[in-house]
Amino acid sequence: MDGDHGRAAATVFDALGADYERAFAGSAAHHASLQRLLGDLAPHSRILDVGSGTGRPTAQTLTGAGHEVLGVDVSPGMVELAARQVPDARFECADILELALDEGGFDAVCAYFSLLQMSRDDQFRLLRKLGRLLVPGGHLVVATVPLDVEDFDVVFMGHDVRATSFGPEEFTELVTAAGLSVLWEQSALFTPEYEAAVAEPQLFLHCRRA
Numbered sequence: 001m002d003g004d005h006g007r008a009a010a011t012v013f014d015a016l017g018a019d020y021e022r023a024f025a026g027s028a029a030h031h032a033s034l035q036r037l038l039g040d041l042a043p044h045s046r047i048l049d050v051g052s053g054t055g056r057p058t059a060q061t062l063t064g065a066g067h068e069v070l071g072v073d074v075s076p077g078m079v080e081l082a083a084r085q086v087p088d089a090r091f092e093c094a095d096i097l098e099l100a101l102d103e104g105g106f107d108a109v110c111a112y113f114s115l116l117q118m119s120r121d122d123q124f125r126l127l128r129k130l131g132r133l134l135v136p137g138g139h140l141v142v143a144t145v146p147l148d149v150e151d152f153d154v155v156f157m158g159h160d161v162r163a164t165s166f167g168p169e170e171f172t173e174l175v176t177a178a179g180l181s182v183l184w185e186q187s188a189l190f191t192p193e194y195e196a197a198v199a200e201p202q203l204f205l206h207c208r209r210a
Helices: 003-016 018-024 028-040 058-064 076-085 120-133 168-177
Strands: 046-050 068-073 090-093 106-112 134-144 152-156 159-163 180-190 200-209
Touching (some): 003 018, 028 180, 058 068, 106 120, 168 180
Parallel strands (some): 046 068
16 A cells, blocks of 8 residues: 555554444344355454454454455554454554465455555555465455546545545455456445445445366
C-alpha cells in the first residue's frame, strides 16, 4: 500500500475501533459469504484474513469452525482489539503488500472491503499476490464497494478518507486478470448501523486459484 494511504487508513481505523464492528458486522451478505466459504474448506484449513479489523465476524467465524487464521491489518488499534476478541487467531500489524509470506502457504484468503483505500495499481498488485499465496485450487473471497471512483474524497463514519474502487464488471475483470477464476458472486445493498449512514452497494466474489 502506498505509504500515505497506509498511514491514513491506520489513523482512521485506529479511531473507529469497535464502532466499525457495530456498524458493519451485521451485514447478512458478509455472513452468507463466510458460510459459503466454510462449505468449501477442508478441516483445519490455513486462512489469511486481509484487513482483519476487529476480528469479527470473519476471523471469529473461521476459527470457531476449527480453522487456523492469520489476520493482517495496518491499524495497530484494530490488531490489538482483534487479538483480545478472537484469541484463537493470530494477528499482525503490517502492510499486506510488504509482508513476506510463503507462496502457496494458505488454503484460503479473505479480503473483505480491505482494498478501498489502495490505489488501483496496488489493488491489482495485491490480488496477484493473494493468488500466489494460495495453494493450487485454493479459495479467495474478496468484497468491495463496486463504484467507479478513484482517489475520491468521502466522509466515512465522521472521518475524511480517500476511496478508490472499480465498477462491478471492471473489478471482476481485475480479479480474473490476477489469475483467479470467479466461481460465484453476490451483489447486495447494505446500510451500516451508524448515524447518517446510507445504503451502499456491496460485491462479493468467491474465486479459486487454478
